[in-house]
Amino acid sequence: MCGITGYIGHKEAYPIIINGLKRLEYRGYDSAGIILNENGIFKLRKTKGKVSDLEVKCAKLNSKATVGMGHTRWATHGVPSDVNSHPHISNNGRIALIHNGIIENYGTLKIMLTSKGYVFKSETDTEVLVNLIQFMQETQKVDLFTAIRYALNEVIGAYAIAVMEVEQPEEIIVARLSSPLAIGIGENEYFIASDASPFVEFTKEAVYLEDGEMAAITLEGVDIHKIKDNAKVNPIIQELKLNLEEIEKGGYDHFMLKEIHEQPKSIMDTMRGRLLVEEGVIQMSGIWDHQEKFFNAERIIIISCGTSWHAALIGEYLIEDLARIPVEVEYASEFRYRNPIITDRDIVIAISQSGETADTLAALKLAKEKGAFIYGICNVVDSSIARLTDAGSYTHAGPEIGVASTKAFTAQLAVLSMIAIKLAKHRGTISKERFTSLITELETIPDKVEKVIRNTEEQVKEIALLYSRTNNFLYLGRGYNYPIALEGALKLKEISYIHAEGYPAAEMKHGPIALIDNNMPVVVIAPKTLHYDKIVSNIQEINSRKGKVIAIVTENDIQVRSMVSQAIEIPDVSECLTPILASVPLQLLAYYIAILRGANVDQPRNLAKSVTVE
Numbered sequence: 001m002c003g004i005t006g007y008i009g010h011k012e013a014y015p016i017i018i019n020g021l022k023r024l025e026y027r028g029y030d031s032a033g034i035i036l037n038e039n040g041i042f043k044l045r046k047t048k049g050k051v052s053d054l055e056v057k058c059a060k061l062n063s064k065a066t067v068g069m070g071h072t073r074w075a076t077h078g079v080p081s082d083v084n085s086h087p088h089i090s091n092n093g094r095i096a097l098i099h100n101g102i103i104e105n106y107g108t109l110k111i112m113l114t115s116k117g118y119v120f121k122s123e124t125d126t127e128v129l130v131n132l133i134q135f136m137q138e139t140q141k142v143d144l145f146t147a148i149r150y151a152l153n154e155v156i157g158a159y160a161i162a163v164m165e166v167e168q169p170e171e172i173i174v175a176r177l178s179s180p181l182a183i184g185i186g187e188n189e190y191f192i193a194s195d196a197s198p199f200v201e202f203t204k205e206a207v208y209l210e211d212g213e214m215a216a217i218t219l220e221g222v223d224i225h226k227i228k229d230n231a232k233v234n235p236i237i238q239e240l241k242l243n244l245e246e247i248e249k250g251g252y253d254h255f256m257l258k259e260i261h262e263q264p265k266s267i268m269d270t271m272r273g274r275l276l277v278e279e280g281v282i283q284m285s286g287i288w289d290h291q292e293k294f295f296n297a298e299r300i301i302i303i304s305c306g307t308s309w310h311a312a313l314i315g316e317y318l319i320e321d322l323a324r325i326p327v328e329v330e331y332a333s334e335f336r337y338r339n340p341i342i343t344d345r346d347i348v349i350a351i352s353q354s355g356e357t358a359d360t361l362a363a364l365k366l367a368k369e370k371g372a373f374i375y376g377i378c379n380v381v382d383s384s385i386a387r388l389t390d391a392g393s394y395t396h397a398g399p400e401i402g403v404a405s406t407k408a409f410t411a412q413l414a415v416l417s418m419i420a421i422k423l424a425k426h427r428g429t430i431s432k433e434r435f436t437s438l439i440t441e442l443e444t445i446p447d448k449v450e451k452v453i454r455n456t457e458e459q460v461k462e463i464a465l466l467y468s469r470t471n472n473f474l475y476l477g478r479g480y481n482y483p484i485a486l487e488g489a490l491k492l493k494e495i496s497y498i499h500a501e502g503y504p505a506a507e508m509k510h511g512p513i514a515l516i517d518n519n520m521p522v523v524v525i526a527p528k529t530l531h532y533d534k535i536v537s538n539i540q541e542i543n544s545r546k547g548k549v550i551a552i553v554t555e556n557d558i559q560v561r562s563m564v565s566q567a568i569e570i571p572d573v574s575e576c577l578t579p580i581l582a583s584v585p586l587q588l589l590a591y592y593i594a595i596l597r598g599a600n601v602d603q604p605r606n607l608a609k610s611v612t613v614e
């Protein structure tokens, strides 16, 4: 978690850093801080709260400094407070540090430093690291770069750090291990950030630091070395694909609403160049280049977290149903610690919007160590997971900034659909006719999503009004739409703080049915699919207990409409594609309920967009 950014050049650093922090707030927003080096004097401001609170604190800062760095925090060690906010300063007042990640052995290091007379003001692991750097500098009699290198070689954990020394106003030193760090290359100016969004309007060129690398950034350039042995590394400059419009709200009240509305385009972008209906092919080089492995796979394991895990579950339904390959889906956090059986005959697929989720990354490393072929489905290009995998398919959903994942999820479903249909074709598990009909239908999905948004948004607003004061929600679905019940419940709870649970509809009678009374809204995903009659029976069971049913139904479904309090229609599609359409009104429902409850939908409490800690 946490976002870090910095600037060194000839412009005033303060506005660049503050704007950069605003763009990084999706990574954490419980406290923020900035430090500027004004002619050899540190100017430090930090505060509990958001970047806007930091701006208030900086009202009288009045700095012309051209070098500085800033941090927006998602608390791990120590509560959100002024004192725990970054930057942290070493005991001698000379070194400042900002950090994204976790220093796992900070306790041992803190004891050692305390025994040497160091004192700590905060509860953070970061303050330990900055003092370890001071300790190395003083005991080893080395310059800052070497002291940082020595200190990092003592550290266990994950980090992206940026360090400034008060006597070196023209240098920022950065390093990374398992947390991202990009260096923007401008004309006689350099930017650092957790992702490229803080500097996209200044430069289109960036260097992404690799794990285990550190760099000294001065006005003369970027000097990269390996942390372990100081070996020099030649920087690889990449061209940024990011546009400013993509990371702005574009007239919407919230990023989440903008991202929900972007889905017709993001799904289309994800399928562009891959789904070639006229030629009758799905072109996915990641699969094609490893066709032997995929077409003959005995087992696929999909690992992920949160919403991406829900996409993985749908991936399981898709791949098993269409391509007839056994699939297991695991929470990355469980997989990595339970000594899983993995062999070199396994394909392990990681799904991650950010490509930085610590648990997914660690689970993937484990799978790789055990010899599995590892495949990534990521949204963020060049993210850690994308770079670790043997091959992969990007979801081209564009930057997703709202903490609640929406367009990345439907893009993941589009990729998984294409993979499953492609594998099915090549393994001969579906007929040619079915293949043609599925890809023809898949091509219509962006238009259908557009239609769902157009036709349901006003209705969903009205439904939200009816239920915004409710304390509990149940979501039910069967088959392909069971994971959509989980996802609908997750969306609601994470942004509105209403308790919501998702269940396979048939499981209701094994416990959750006890919760149903006339105060319990039950969202039932009930399109006309294989399980239609069964789900109709489930709705009857809810009605008999006076629960209030909000149903997602196939358009013109008179039967369910007559049985429920509210029916939200989605277009008729093959069952395996219904999850994409059914998820959209549930995203809108969560959004409008959260708005009515006055919640901050883009920055829900206690959450952050990318979870780079365990």
Ligand code: M6R
Residues within 6 Å of the ligand: 305, 306, 307, 308, 309, 351, 352, 353, 354, 355, 356, 357, 360, 403, 404, 405, 406, 490, 491, 494, 607, 609, 610, 611
């Ligand atoms: O970046 P990832 O897809 O790996 O993130 C996984 C989860 O942290 C993420 O999906 C989270 O559950 C979202 N807040 C859900 O909206």
